[in-house]
Amino acid sequence: MTGSDFKNSILEGIPEALPDPKPLNPDINHAPKRKDILNSDEKKLAVRNALRYFHPKHHPVLAREFMDELLTFGRIYMHRFRPDYEIRARHLDEFPHCSVQAAAIMLMISNNLDVRVAQHPDELITYGGNGAVFQNWAQYLLTMKYLAEMSDDQTLVLYSGHPLGLFPSHKEAPRAVVTNGMVIPNYSSPDDLERMNTLGVSQYGQMTAGSFMYIGPQGIVHGTAITILNAGRMISKKGEGMGGKLFVSSGLGGMSGAQPKAAGIAGIISVIAEVNPKAIQTRHSQGWIDEVCSDMENLIRRVNQAIAAKKVTSIAYAGNIVDVWEKFADENIYVDLGSDQTSLHNPWAGGYYPAGLSFEESNRMMSEDPAKFRESVQTSLRRQVDAINRHTRRGTYFFDYGNAFLLEASRAGADIMNTNGEFRYPSYVQDIMGPMCFDYGFGPFRWICCSNDPADLGVTDKIAEETLQKLIEKSPDEIKQQMADNILWIQEAGKNRLVVGSQARILYADAEGRIALAEAFNKAIAERRISAPVVIGRDHHDVSGTDSPYRETSNIYDGSKFTADMAVQNVIGDSFRGATWVSLHNGGGVGWGEVINGGFGMVLDGTIDAANKLRMMLQWDVNNGIARRSWARNKEAIFTLRREMDRTPGLMVTVPYIADDELIDDAVMGK
Ligand SMILES: NC(=O)c1ccc[n+]([C@@H]2O[C@H](COP(=O)([O-])OP(=O)(O)OC[C@H]3O[C@@H](n4cnc5c(N)ncnc54)[C@H](O)[C@@H]3O)[C@@H](O)[C@H]2O)c1
Numbered sequence: 001m002t003g004s005d006f007k008n009s010i011l012e013g014i015p016e017a018l019p020d021p022k023p024l025n026p027d028i029n030h031a032p033k034r035k036d037i038l039n040s041d042e043k044k045l046a047v048r049n050a051l052r053y054f055h056p057k058h059h060p061v062l063a064r065e066f067m068d069e070l071l072t073f074g075r076i077y078m079h080r081f082r083p084d085y086e087i088r089a090r091h092l093d094e095f096p097h098c099s100v101q102a103a104a105i106m107l108m109i110s111n112n113l114d115v116r117v118a119q120h121p122d123e124l125i126t127y128g129g130n131g132a133v134f135q136n137w138a139q140y141l142l143t144m145k146y147l148a149e150m151s152d153d154q155t156l157v158l159y160s161g162h163p164l165g166l167f168p169s170h171k172e173a174p175r176a177v178v179t180n181g182m183v184i185p186n187y188s189s190p191d192d193l194e195r196m197n198t199l200g201v202s203q204y205g206q207m208t209a210g211s212f213m214y215i216g217p218q219g220i221v222h223g224t225a226i227t228i229l230n231a232g233r234m235i236s237k238k239g240e241g242m243g244g245k246l247f248v249s250s251g252l253g254g255m256s257g258a259q260p261k262a263a264g265i266a267g268i269i270s271v272i273a274e275v276n277p278k279a280i281q282t283r284h285s286q287g288w289i290d291e292v293c294s295d296m297e298n299l300i301r302r303v304n305q306a307i308a309a310k311k312v313t314s315i316a317y318a319g320n321i322v323d324v325w326e327k328f329a330d331e332n333i334y335v336d337l338g339s340d341q342t343s344l345h346n347p348w349a350g351g352y353y354p355a356g357l358s359f360e361e362s363n364r365m366m367s368e369d370p371a372k373f374r375e376s377v378q379t380s381l382r383r384q385v386d387a388i389n390r391h392t393r394r395g396t397y398f399f400d401y402g403n404a405f406l407l408e409a410s411r412a413g414a415d416i417m418n419t420n421g422e423f424r425y426p427s428y429v430q431d432i433m434g435p436m437c438f439d440y441g442f443g444p445f446r447w448i449c450c451s452n453d454p455a456d457l458g459v460t461d462k463i464a465e466e467t468l469q470k471l472i473e474k475s476p477d478e479i480k481q482q483m484a485d486n487i488l489w490i491q492e493a494g495k496n497r498l499v500v501g502s503q504a505r506i507l508y509a510d511a512e513g514r515i516a517l518a519e520a521f522n523k524a525i526a527e528r529r530i531s532a533p534v535v536i537g538r539d540h541h542d543v544s545g546t547d548s549p550y551r552e553t554s555n556i557y558d559g560s561k562f563t564a565d566m567a568v569q570n571v572i573g574d575s576f577r578g579a580t581w582v583s584l585h586n587g588g589g590v591g592w593g594e595v596i597n598g599g600f601g602m603v604l605d606g607t608i609d610a611a612n613k614l615r616m617m618l619q620w621d622v623n624n625g626i627a628r629r630s631w632a633r634n635k636e637a638i639f640t641l642r643r644e645m646d647r648t649p650g651l652m653v654t655v656p657y658i659a660d661d662e663l664i665d666d667a668v669m670g671k
Contacts, residue, residue, distance in 0.1 A: 034197075089503070099150055112126045180205025207539055219539055225263075250341055251274060260288055348374055392424075438625070440636055442482050445506070537599060546595060
């Protein structure tokens with residue numbers, strides 16, 4: 001297809017004439033069939049809703065076809081309307097556009113749906129089993145057309161993938177405002193999501209899927225490497241290195257697939273179990289895992305050899321994680337670090353595969369007999385926790401890796417609680433990410449080169465390294481280790497071949513670092529050292545973006561971890577300080593109803609206007625969370641906040657007084 005055919009296809013939007021029906025691509029991963037949740041009146045409503053996108057002359061054909069999709073897949077994806085062109089990140093100018101900012105959003109959407117990047121591209125799912133960009137292909141086609149035609153005096157409004165339309169605004173306003181899965185709080189159970197999603201009126205946007213900010217597994221490699229490295233440091237005796245240490249976990253999917261690569265970067269041996277052969281094949285072909293074992297005896301032999309030789313390797317076990325934990329306990333294999341990254345935010349619809357069932361059996365059972373499947377998942381979780389407990393009694397450090405493992409295991413009645421009613425194991429945010437990163441303002445800052453040219457990415461890597469080298473010279477001791485880790489990361493990033501899809505880079509940075517990096521990129525664009533605009537953004541999983549009591553805000557101890565003011569304020573604040581698009585989601589990471597998260601994207605085009613916006617918005621985007629974490633009495637955040645107030649004119653934040661515990665005990669107990 002030529003460039004102009006591609007442009008014309010986008011400008012056509014929903015085609016006038018019906019395209020031919022499209023079979024599913026057998027070579028790629030597909031979403032499992034979703035459970036049958038609608039009664040017959042609701043099924044009619046789902047079909048009626050889907051037909052809203054099309055001229056009535058097509059309704060006789062489409063009504064039957066959509067009903068077939070509903071029965072076959074449990075959702076109406078509108079497969080016939082999947083475009084014929086390849087969906088992927090391209091140079092900004094290849095997208096038809098009247099607004100550069102809108103073209104950048106098109107690039108980001110396209111990357112999220114690229115077959116090399118997305119988990120279930122035909123079903124518009126980017127990662128996490130149900131992290132959707134759109135609910136159906138009509139929404140995609142219409143959104144791309146709106147973006148192609150819009151000016152900088154309009155804003156596109158998206159409700160859970162549905163493009164409500166373009167509304168007049170002004171050039172300083174965001175070009176797109178995205179909400180995903182926002183519902184009335186009392187209607188936020190998992191079945192409410194299933195029902196509303198099947199009706200085509202709501203979707204689970206995960207964090208970076210429905211906000212168009214996914215940059216492939218690289219996004220999580222950095223965070224995972226930081227987590228594993230710091231966990232390793234935490235358990236290491238003085239002077240002991242990482243050599244010969246073993247990390248065991250599960251999942252080689254969208255995000256979890258980063259674990260073996262990250263463990264390798266941290267210098268730790270890893271065994272990651274994965275039940276889906278296609279997921280293993282993808283990661284193996286990308287070079288993200290070194291070896292694949294489908295036989296348990298062979299796995300044990302290889303692990304023992306690697307530990308004895310202190311040889312860093314990453315091994316995928318083609319099978320269930322429960323079997324690994326149990327067998328390793330029986331064989332006395334000492335596991336230094338353990339976690340889990342099955343998709344337990346989505347336990348009943350393909351996120352977790354129970355032990356004792358084959359992959360195919362599970363896929364059948366979850367749609368044909370959901371109650372029995374639920375029982376199998378819970379039995380498996382109880383077994384998994386029992387085996388993990390055997391390891392931790394011998395000294396393994398186990399942590400929840402933000403996939404709702406502890407929460408779902410507790411709901412399954414597993415032996416996961418302490419006598420004081422708390423989880424036996426910490427979340428990675430409580431012990432590692434919270435006090436070491438988020439409370440100092442460090443989070444997953446990222447950028448994407450809109451030329452789609454690797455040479456531009458190389459230039460940005462160099463600029464980033466130089467920028468951090470300058471900053472570390474003046475960094476206080478409290479953050480020197482973080483800065484040094486991040487400098488090493490950016491020095492190695494090119495060599496580690498992390499790019500899958502768009503020319504993107506992630507680099508943990510604090511408010512000062514993010515502003516300095518963005519300013520340096522903007523200047524380089526103005527000087528034409530970078531050939532096209534750059535998008536900056538971040539994962540929602542960050543200092544300020546997410547209120548999630550079992551993950552990002554699990555180290556908030558003032559009773560406010562079940563509030564969501566921070567995430568909502570964050571998005572509102574970003575939207576009037578210069579963000580190009582903002583997004584606010586229910587769910588993401590740990591599950592529907594369990595978290596509110598938000599994020600932004602901003603286009604840097606080398607102008608003074610962009611320089612002003614980036615300074616104004618990034619200082620808020622980080623310091624909103626620092627202020628809240630400080631108010632919760634987190635000492636690292638109080639330190640960071642004081643430092644920020646010293647160097648940022650106009651920043652005046654309420655700082656807590658710390659009360660004496662003994663005095664409170666006396667006051668309360670004495671009454
Ligand atoms: N901590 C973080 O920073 C962070 C970041 C991203 C995602 N997450 C969470 O981690 C989880 C995984 O994310 P993802 O994008 O990789 O999801 P995913 O669905 O793409 O991958 C999970 C993988 O686990 C496999 N699996 C399920 N049950 C298994 C079992 N019993 N044994 C072995 N393999 C099994 C699945 O086949 C799948 O490939 C999600 O809950 C996500 O929300 C955490």
